[in-house]
Amino acid sequence: xxxxxxxxxxxxxxxxxxxxxxxxxxxxxxxxxxxxxxxxxxxxxxxxxxxxxxxxxxxxxxxxxxxxxxxxxxxxxxxxxxxxxxxxxxxxxxxxxxxxxxxxxxxxxxxxxxxxxxxxxxxxxxxxxxxxxxxxxxxxxxxxxxxxxxxxxxxxxxxxxxxxxxxxxxxxxxxxxxxxxxxxxxxxxxxxxxxxxxxxxxxxxxxxxxxxxxxxxxxxxxxxxxxxxxxxxxxxxxxxxxxxxxxxxxxxxxxxxxxxxxxxxxxxxxxxxxxxxxxxxxxxxxxxxxxxxxxxx
Numbered sequence: 001x002x003x004x005x006x007x008x009x010x011x012x013x014x015x016x017x018x019x020x021x022x023x024x025x026x027x028x029x030x031x032x033x034x035x036x037x038x039x040x041x042x043x044x045x046x047x048x049x050x051x052x053x054x055x056x057x058x059x060x061x062x063x064x065x066x067x068x069x070x071x072x073x074x075x076x077x078x079x080x081x082x083x084x085x086x087x088x089x090x091x092x093x094x095x096x097x098x099x100x101x102x103x104x105x106x107x108x109x110x111x112x113x114x115x116x117x118x119x120x121x122x123x124x125x126x127x128x129x130x131x132x133x134x135x136x137x138x139x140x141x142x143x144x145x146x147x148x149x150x151x152x153x154x155x156x157x158x159x160x161x162x163x164x165x166x167x168x169x170x171x172x173x174x175x176x177x178x179x180x181x182x183x184x185x186x187x188x189x190x191x192x193x194x195x196x197x198x199x200x201x202x203x204x205x206x207x208x209x210x211x212x213x214x215x216x217x218x219x220x221x222x223x224x225x226x227x228x229x230x231x232x233x234x235x236x237x238x239x240x241x242x243x244x245x246x247x248x249x250x251x252x253x254x255x256x257x258x259x260x261x262x263x264x265x266x267x268x269x270x271x272x273x274x275x276x277x278x279x280x281x282x283x284x285x286x287x288x289x290x291x292x293x294x295x296x297x
Contacts, residue, residue: 008105011098012039015046018099022049028284029254033246040110040157041250043102047071048120048150050099055124064128068121074100078107079114110157116149123149127194136198136228139182140175147178155239158247166242173236173255179229180262183222184277186210197225222269229262256287 019027019042030041054067074097106112123145133139151174152167159166182189182196189196190210202208205221233255240248260279265272279287 007096008101011096011102011105012042014098015039015042015102018042018046018049025254025257025284028257028287029250029252032249032253036109037157037247039102040106040112041154043099043106044112044150044153044157046099047103047117051121051124052146055127061128061130065125068125068128072118072121075103075114075117078104078112078117106157110160112153112156116152119145119149130194132195132199133197134199136201139179139196139198142196143175143178144171147174147181148172150174158243158250166239169236169239169242171236172232173239173251176229176232176236177255177258179225179232180258180265183225183229183265183272184261186222187273188276197221201225218273219269222272223266226262226266226269230259230266233259233262253287257284260287 016039019030023030023045026041026045030038030045033041051068051071054064054071057064059067077100103112103117107114123142126142126145131142133142148171151170151172155167155170186197195202195210201221201224202210205217205224207217207221210218237255240251243251257279260283261277264277271277
């Protein structure tokens with residue numbers, strides 16, 4: 001489907017508005033990119049946000065799975081060279097879904113992987129089904145689905161679809177950030193009945209009742225998992241050397257925010273059991289500013 005340029009521009013504007021409103025950490029990084037890449041990244045985020053909201057919403061499991069199946073169908077035009085647009089029209093207006101339209105345009109320019117977008121849906125389906133993880137390797141597979149897939153999509157935009165053999169590094173950064181999310185959200189996830197930390201680690205540290213509050217066993221386990229996440233960051237940060245400066249600054253900004261959160265978790269594990277850890281806006285701005293300097297040097 002060849003949509004008019006003005007319609008594509010409006011689709012990107014809708015995605016950028018979603019990103020500004022909902023992507024506190026993501027937006028601080030992508031605003032450092034050139035306009036075209038920033039638009040493409042916003043399209044990726046807007047779709048990921050929609051899928052994630054289905055998984056974290058109040059829908060019954062069967063309704064959430066049906067909604068995710070609908071989102072999977074919405075990707076069909078991207079995989080079928082523009083066929084099947086009737087599946088992605090908004091019921092209220094009959095207009096093409098702006099998020100899918102923006103994604104389709106970004107795919108034309110940057111070769112975005114439909115498989116990566118579908119893998120994201122696979123990961124959220126695991127959330128809806130309440131999947132738990134016996135081993136750390138199983139948890140890593142989940143992280144690769146929900147976050148490593150985003151890393152690979154971002155890499156396609158950074159390298160303008162040409163690729164440079166760095167997909168594994170992008171995947172590693174996605175895993176590192178998702179592990180950080182899991183530690184940051186441990187209290188909220190527990191309240192929703194979700195436990196992402198490997199069962200083997202919960203047994204190892206005798207932390208089978210996370211809702212009992214922080215104690216020496218819990219803090220030891222959180223420090224252990226934080227050290228693991230840091231190892232994934234250490235490997236994945238080699239990606240920065242593979243990117244041109246503005247893309248590198250974007251990666252440094254996004255990962256810098258997450259690494260700061262991870263450092264606070266490792267420094268005071270009890271804090272994450274009391275409240276959700278986040279950076280203040282001025283702290284995020286400072287991280288973004290430092291990333292520009294770091295990328296240029």
